Amino acid sequence: MIKRMFIFIILALLAIIFFNLASNYSESSSLSKLGHYYVEKGPQEIGAPNLVTAIVVTYRGLDTLGEVTVLFISAAGVGLLLRRTRRRPPDEPTQHQQSQKQRSKKIISTHKAASEIVETATELLLPMIILFGIYVFMNGHLSPGGGFQGGAIIASGTMFLLLALPESHLSRLMIAITESLSGFSYVVVGVLGVMLAGGFLDNRFMSLGTYGELFSAGAIPLIYTFVGLKVGFELSAVLDRFRQEDNSEDSGSV
Amino acid sequence: MNILNDFPISLIVLCSGFALMLLGLWGMLTQRNIIRIIIGFSLMDTGIHMVMVSIGYVTGGTAPIINDAVPMNDAVNMVVDPVPSALVLTAIVIGLGVTAVMLSFAVRIHKTHKTLMIDKLTESKW
Numbered sequence: 001m002i003k004r005m006f007i008f009i010i011l012a013l014l015a016i017i018f019f020n021l022a023s024n025y026s027e028s029s030s031l032s033k034l035g036h037y038y039v040e041k042g043p044q045e046i047g048a049p050n051l052v053t054a055i056v057v058t059y060r061g062l063d064t065l066g067e068v069t070v071l072f073i074s075a076a077g078v079g080l081l082l083r084r085t086r087r088r089p090p091d092e093p094t095q096h097q098q099s100q101k102q103r104s105k106k107i108i109s110t111h112k113a114a115s116e117i118v119e120t121a122t123e124l125l126l127p128m129i130i131l132f133g134i135y136v137f138m139n140g141h142l143s144p145g146g147g148f149q150g151g152a153i154i155a156s157g158t159m160f161l162l163l164a165l166p167e168s169h170l171s172r173l174m175i176a177i178t179e180s181l182s183g184f185s186y187v188v189v190g191v192l193g194v195m196l197a198g199g200f201l202d203n204r205f206m207s208l209g210t211y212g213e214l215f216s217a218g219a220i221p222l223i224y225t226f227v228g229l230k231v232g233f234e235l236s237a238v239l240d241r242f243r244q245e246d247n248s249e250d251s252g253s254v
Numbered sequence: 255m256n257i258l259n260d261f262p263i264s265l266i267v268l269c270s271g272f273a274l275m276l277l278g279l280w281g282m283l284t285q286r287n288i289i290r291i292i293i294g295f296s297l298m299d300t301g302i303h304m305v306m307v308s309i310g311y312v313t314g315g316t317a318p319i320i321n322d323a324v325p326m327n328d329a330v331n332m333v334v335d336p337v338p339s340a341l342v343l344t345a346i347v348i349g350l351g352v353t354a355v356m357l358s359f360a361v362r363i364h365k366t367h368k369t370l371m372i373d374k375l376t377e378s379k380w
Contacts, residue, residue: 004284007280007283007284010283011280011283015272018275018276021272022265022269025264025265027264027311027312028311028313029313030312031312031333031335032335035310035335035336036330038337039318039329039330039333040329043329049319049320049321050318050320051318051320052336052339052340052343054336055336055337055340056343060340064344067344067348070347070348070351071350073351074352074354074355075354078354078355081355081358081359081361082361082362144317144319148346148347231347241358242361
């Protein structure tokens with residue numbers, strides 16, 4: 001009861017704070033100084049029409065590197081928490097139990113075969129979803145979208161694959177190599193910015209190109225491609241971990 | 255129209271964000287099921303994102319992307335603040351990572367204790 005009272009009091013106090021904040025709120029009619037600077041100077045300095053991308057990739061590029069690192073650590077944490085435990089349970093299963101287990105495993109592996117329609121639709125749709133993800137992260141400097149959004153779309157393609165064809169196997173080595181290589185290349189591009197241009201993750205060591213073209217805005221398409229690949233494969237690995245957890249739960253501790 | 259002028263769109267988004275934050279915090283504090291606590295966290299996260307986006311809104315502003323409709327030399331008067339949008343992008347990704355780790359903890363707890371109710375996880379109490 002006292003606990004409930006505490007929770008109620010805390011929420012009421014927070015509600016009062018929020019109410020005061022909201023009642024004193026007035027919609028701003030002009031940009032903040034920082035936003036004004038970015039909007040005014042961004043297109044010329046960075047060459048990217050999408051100003052959010054200009055901020056995320058270059059002006060606040062270090063934050064984005066940190067963000068990618070946080071995502072990497074969380075993916076690693078999921079992998080650590082959901083790893084298969086190799087050691088056997090202390091009570092060795094008897095012959096009878098084992099055969100039962102095998103039988104139940106057989107049932108699980110056979111009763112969920114996807115129908116022909118699902119399989120064909122997956123083969124047709126999956127390349128398009130992946131292609132759309134690539135389009136979104138390649139055009140991150142021109143239109144709404146970017147590395148994280150494109151990566152999320154690629155991961156949704158993986159989700160689709162895992163739902164439609166549960167038997168499909170993702171190569172964990174391939175995922176790890178692609179992810180590490182793109183993360184490494186991201187940092188290398190950042191360091192190239194230090195050596196050839198103004199600072200870490202400066203995109204101007206490559207020519208800015210024609211404003212509004214696909215290959216423009218210096219290194220932004222390159223950086224967002226690496227970010228998109230990294231995020232896409234990382235989230236795919238997380239999904240794969242959860243899927244395998246599900247399978248091992250079903251068929252006992254194999 | 256008059257009512258819309260009294261309550262600008264960003265104020266509505268701000269209040270919804272605050273409401274979601276309170277709701278999520280309430281869920282995190284009162285629920286005993288781990289999955290529900292995680293849902294509460296997600297609600298609070300979404301509320302925070304909405305508050306941040308609404309703070310960046312400028313009256314009549316459009317998306318901060320320069321194109322034919324938003325010419326470069328007049329963009330300063332036409333777009334919303336891009337800084338909170340960029341921050342929210344970061345916050346969404348980090349929220350996703352945190353949620354994934356929490357869910358895998360939940361899977362792990364369910365595997366070892368066969369329960370998701372935090373009242374039954376008594377071994378770590380001191």
